[in-house]
Amino acid sequence: MNQYFSFKGQIFILGLMFGVLSTAYSQEGFGGDFKVKAAPVKKKEVKETKVKDVKFSNEDFNKIKSYEVQGLDKNEYKVPEKEEYDAEKLAKRDQDLGVVKTSSGTAKVRYRDAAYVDGDKVRVYLNYVIIQPEVLLNAEEQGFDIDLKPGLNRIDFEALNEGFAAPNTAEFKIYDDQGAVISTNQWNIAQGYKATIILEKE
Template sequence: MNQYLSFKGQIFILGLMFGVLSSAYSQQEFGGDLKVKAAPVKKKEVKEAKIKEVKFSNEDFNKIKSYEVQGLDKNEYKVPEKEDYDAEKLAKRDQDLGVVKTGSGTAKVRYRDAAYVDGDKVRVYLNYVIIEPEVLLSGEDQGFDITLQKGLNRIDFEAINEGFAAPNTADFKIYDDKGEVISSNQWNIAQGFKATIILEKE
């Protein structure tokens, strides 16, 4: 038994000594400390892109045709003159309110101040004859009835003044003998100018 333990003890001591010697040899081999170095990253070469230079000769440019739109009408639009936007200049001219055709035997004409009541006055003509020498426009409808003659019946509204706020303005409507509106419009005229509408009886 003692011999068996003695033999095992000898093996243990030999193994212990071998381990110590191996550890010492390993430290000397790797410089004392074990260090792991990462493998260097290989860099890929980036090739520069080649830019191709395109050259045109004069002959090439002569072959290029301009783009043309076919089938369009010529643009004849003209920019309006400044005075077309000038309310004061527009008011200083006679105003044509158009021609209205009707089969009615009579017409009822009604008008009132278009904005706020500011003292606008008008003189009314029927076929160049004064039928209302002076009318003060109010906020309520007022007017007259006429019997239409066959053919043209001309009505003129002449601005006697412009009230407190220029120009002379009014809304008006004309009704036929059935009470239907056949004309609805507005005039904006300076003092001394006329707004004219013609009723044509068919």
């Protein structure tokens, strides 16, 4: 029994010593400090590609078809000529001063020279009948009163001259029977032309 135990004890001691020696040897092989080093990453090479210059010939451009819009009306708009904005040409036409609706039984028409007094003269018509053959416009208001008939009452101012500074200019106001202004405007007309306003009695 003692011999068997001593034999087993000897084997255990030998095995223990072998294990210690193998551990010490393996640590010396790695140089003491054991560190894990990552494998180096391989860089991918990017190849540069050069784009060749693209050249078009005249034949290539001739093959390109222009885009045409279908189904649209033709644009016939014409830009007004410069002369249509010429004050002298604009004065050489009859001037429409509009239509004023009123329930008033009478109207007071007052007018005076619009700029400075330069000798402008007018002739006044009421429903195509001359009511003032010749009026010299001055800086102070002057005019006439009329009884309004049901319907349209037409007043024309005809330029007899243009004074010292063309054209014939004047500003006017029309009052109803309550003294309220129902129209105010001005005319700029050359000699021989008319400015017309219509009072419509409702």
